[in-house]
Amino acid sequence: MIINIPTPADYYTSGKELLNFAWDTTAKLLVEFDQAGFYGFDEAEISDPYWAAAKRTLTTALTIVQQAVELIIKGRIVEISPYILISDPPSQWPSPYKEGGIDFEAFRTVDAQDLIRVHDTFAQAPFGTHFVQKFHSLRRVRNVVMHSAGKNVSVQVAEVIDNALYMHKSLFPEESWFQVRREFLRRDPGSHLGSGEYATNTTCWEAEIVVRLLEPSQVTAYLGIDKKQRKYLCPACLDDANTDAEHFERKLAVLAPKAPGSTNLYCPVCNHTHTVVREDCAEVNCEGNVISGDNRCLTCSSWQ
Numbered sequence: 001m002i003i004n005i006p007t008p009a010d011y012y013t014s015g016k017e018l019l020n021f022a023w024d025t026t027a028k029l030l031v032e033f034d035q036a037g038f039y040g041f042d043e044a045e046i047s048d049p050y051w052a053a054a055k056r057t058l059t060t061a062l063t064i065v066q067q068a069v070e071l072i073i074k075g076r077i078v079e080i081s082p083y084i085l086i087s088d089p090p091s092q093w094p095s096p097y098k099e100g101g102i103d104f105e106a107f108r109t110v111d112a113q114d115l116i117r118v119h120d121t122f123a124q125a126p127f128g129t130h131f132v133q134k135f136h137s138l139r140r141v142r143n144v145v146m147h148s149a150g151k152n153v154s155v156q157v158a159e160v161i162d163n164a165l166y167m168h169k170s171l172f173p174e175e176s177w178f179q180v181r182r183e184f185l186r187r188d189p190g191s192h193l194g195s196g197e198y199a200t201n202t203t204c205w206e207a208e209i210v211v212r213l214l215e216p217s218q219v220t221a222y223l224g225i226d227k228k229q230r231k232y233l234c235p236a237c238l239d240d241a242n243t244d245a246e247h248f249e250r251k252l253a254v255l256a257p258k259a260p261g262s263t264n265l266y267c268p269v270c271n272h273t274h275t276v277v278r279e280d281c282a283e284v285n286c287e288g289n290v291i292s293g294d295n296r297c298l299t300c301s302s303w304q
């Protein structure tokens with residue numbers, strides 16, 4: 001008998017935790033850099049030395065994205081059967097006569113390089129070609145980092161962000177990464193010291209930087225919004241954000257569909273479409289005409 005058989009959820013949870021770990025370290029660098037101007041630095045001048053100093057963090061983050069993906073693929077395999085994860089031949093299995101059964105952990109499981117093959121052999125549908133290419137190129141980077149101690153690897157911050165978002169979207173197409181990220185921030189150790197109250201502020205800030213950093217096609221694929229479309233405040237995020245110390249003006253929500261009379265506003269952080277009213281804002285200096293259900297202008301945030 002085998003005991004402690006892992007469930008798909010065990011792997012998905014651990015995989016997402018690693019993804020969040022990689023994201024957290026990378027996003028902190030981006031958020032810090034985003035404040036360069038505020039602290040009186042010339043962004044163009046400090047960009048090269050800043051990102052050169054971040055090299056080790058970025059390569060490590062990318063290898064952690066890869067580990068996260070491996071765990072999630074294991075979860076996909078366990079959906080089919082946990083037993084096909086066992087890679088040893090029967091002659092090398094632990095004795096089946098041990099009292100209390102054999103812990104699943106006592107078995108050697110399939111190597112990372114074979115995960116896709118095992119999945120694609122037994123699954124109803126194989127992984128897509130692009131996903132497999134990205135998976136293998138991440139593995140190559142990881143191997144170089146491990147073998148050359150990362151001396152010859154140069155990873156751009158956009159590459160880490162792109163890989164994390166691509167992998168999350170491919171493996172959990174129904175989810176929005178930023179919604180997941182906000183939940184992680186709400187449960188962060190720092191939330192016991194009050195940082196959880198800023199989960200929406202931080203998530204929206206990160207999302208805003210990511211929209212600036214990535215190409216329009218990537219923004220559409222990962223956030224479900226058009227980079228070039230006019231953005232509005234999300235009524236739910238505006239409500240949820242902590243505005244004690246700062247004015248909340250992170251605009252990420254878009255009208256869906258993009259049309260003059262559209263009353264649906266999609267927010268990638270909520271991963272939800274909110275109903276809005278199309279009326280001109282009462283503020284003279286504001287040209288906004290998208291108003292929340294509780295009468296707030298979603299362009300300038302003033303109450304109507």
Ligand SMILES: [Zn+2]
Nearest residue numbers: 234237267270
């Ligand atoms: Zn929102």
Ligand SMILES: [Zn+2]
Nearest residue numbers: 281286297300
């Ligand atoms: Zn307004």
